[in-house]
Amino acid sequence: MVSNSPLQLSLPVYLPDDETFNSYYPAAGNDELIQSLQGCADGSANNAVYVWGPVKSGRTHLMHATCAHANELNRNSFYLPLGIHASISTDLLEGLELVDLVCIDDIDAIAGHPLWEEALFDLYNRVAEQENCALVVSASASAVDSGFVLPDLISRMQWGLTYQLQPMADDEKLVALQRRAAMRGLQLPEDVGRFLLNRLARDLRTLFDVLDRLDKASLVHQRKLTIPFVKEMLRL
Numbered sequence: 001m002v003s004n005s006p007l008q009l010s011l012p013v014y015l016p017d018d019e020t021f022n023s024y025y026p027a028a029g030n031d032e033l034i035q036s037l038q039g040c041a042d043g044s045a046n047n048a049v050y051v052w053g054p055v056k057s058g059r060t061h062l063m064h065a066t067c068a069h070a071n072e073l074n075r076n077s078f079y080l081p082l083g084i085h086a087s088i089s090t091d092l093l094e095g096l097e098l099v100d101l102v103c104i105d106d107i108d109a110i111a112g113h114p115l116w117e118e119a120l121f122d123l124y125n126r127v128a129e130q131e132n133c134a135l136v137v138s139a140s141a142s143a144v145d146s147g148f149v150l151p152d153l154i155s156r157m158q159w160g161l162t163y164q165l166q167p168m169a170d171d172e173k174l175v176a177l178q179r180r181a182a183m184r185g186l187q188l189p190e191d192v193g194r195f196l197l198n199r200l201a202r203d204l205r206t207l208f209d210v211l212d213r214l215d216k217a218s219l220v221h222q223r224k225l226t227i228p229f230v231k232e233m234l235r236l
Contacts, residue, residue, distance in 0.1 A: 033165065041066045054140055085116060196210065
């Protein structure tokens with residue numbers, strides 16, 4: 001998001017309060033990525049960064065966290081999920097090179113759309129001419145495998161740093177779930193966490209959404225999280 005900017009008022013996009021670096025549990029192999037994103041947020045590194053990984057792999061959480069970190073430091077940031085490109089204009093990209101941090105999520109959503117590809121190419125060029133703008137983009141595949149048709153745009157995307165978001169092992173997902181629960185003042189026993197991993201889709205987005213539902217149910221029914229209670233609430 002752009003802090004204190006009327007431009008953001010026209011976008012139906014809001015940063016969730018709970019998606020920060022503190023609430024993100026990085027899988028092994030993602031430490032350098034996190035450091036690069038934090039550098040883009042605090043201004044110590046103004047690289048162009050391309051992050052890719054499958055849907056629900058945590059890319060959006062990291063984009064939100066990067067913007068949130070910049071905002072905490074009173075730096076301007078702009079977050080744009082290109083999944084909504086059909087309802088907005090490429091004019092929205094004009095002038096973004098003057099923002100401290102620009103995070104564009106799901107950039108491959110516009111692959112094959114000539115106007116959008118040209119607009120992104122132009123944005124990359126303008127950002128490259130600035131000293132104080134960091135551009136972070138995310139996609140579900142690498143730049144060469146995302147379906148873009150403009151060769152110059154693919155080349156620009158490979159200018160900066162590229163990171164493949166490494167997937168979490170089940171034990172890491174369990175720790176992430178327990179950490180998320182603890183942040184909400186909720187205790188998630190190991191046996192309950194493993195039950196959720198074995199019975200639900202294993203992406204963290206789904207697991208966190210279910211944990212939020214269980215947190216509310218636990219408060220309403222004044223019960224701890226046990227496997228019988230979870231089965232009852234989720235009808236498993």
